[in-house]
């Protein structure tokens with residue numbers, strides 16, 4: 171019998187909850203009030219998250235990207251302001267800053283964790299810096315204690331991009347609650363993903379929550395229809411998804427735990443591969459959310475092909491640093507360099523980690539990576555070049 175294909179993006183993520191989803195579509199779709207956005211289910215979903223995070227407010231909106239825009243706009247970040255963002259990460263980190271008229275300033279990352287390096291952030295703070303926007307990425311939370319400290323010392327607004335890190339906890343404090351505002355994304359592959367688009371803003375500042383709530387629905391106050399207090403956006407939340415996510419929240423810790431166990435297993439198996447050019451992420455559970463499991467590999471493209479030949483999907487998050495993307499290159503500082511981000515972009519590879527992988531499948535993936543490492547001549551991981559001390 172040939173082993174089944176293990177795609178990187180699982181095709182059956184919502185299979186176990188399909189009956190509930192179909193029931194909700196019918197109930198809400200045929201409900202007497204015909205309310206499909208921003209109704210009682212959205213309000214209850216927001217309340218549930220607010221209480222579980224002990225936040226001042228949680229505002230559901232159209233996506234994680236939109237959540238970042240709403241926060242930046244709500245904080246009054248705009249033309250003439252600079253926002254420090256990681257040089258390695260997803261496009262919304264830079265695009266949302268540019269979208270509100272401000273300038274992203276790209277800070278290099280730490281070699282092993284691949285999240286933004288607080289020392290690099292601090293070097294970039296200047297008179298125009300208005301906010302810091304660190305992101306948790308792959309399985310790592312950013313160093314929030316250090317970043318919160320530097321934001322406080324320099325009087326900067328702190329926005330925590332926790333789009334991928336819902337459920338992670340660092341030193342007892344949940345992801346999303348470290349900054350003045352945090353965001354989560356529910357796009358399907360995220361740790362609390364759903365079959366559609368959506369996100370939330372989590373905030374400790376009630377006034378910012380009010381501003382975001384107004385901005386998400388064209389500047390209306392939620393009481394008087396078609397009365398617009400300010401220019402806003404269409405970034406509303408879907409009632410069916412809100413009801414579905416409430417149902418699924420009780421099952422979320424078990425799925426996170428399964429992801430963490432798979433990661434623990436991979437990391438233990440790969441611990442001895444550093445001399446063969448394969449470096450797993452740091453071991454441990456604090457400040458970790460196993461949204462994707464990324465390792466560094468000196469011969470990344472060969473490993474990707476090797477896995478594909480064995481029916482195992484993998485993915486490159488991200489093939490180049492943000493300031494090297496055509497979309498953002500013109501906005502990057504002239505002469506600036508991001509050697510650690512370049513190093514990661516050439517070596518990073520994500521392995522499948524969805525919770526319903528069986529133990530045998532997880533073992534098969536780990537075996538394939540170890541067999542690759544043994545098959546090649548010793549080729550230790552290179553160091554990034556030109557890193558300032």
Ligand SMILES: Cc1ncc(COP(=O)(O)O)c(C=O)c1O
Nearest residue numbers: 233234235260262305333355357
């Ligand atoms: C770190 C990070 N921030 C923001 C986003 C944007 O979230 P969304 O896809 O819901 O717009 C994503 C996901 O794509 C992400 O990975």
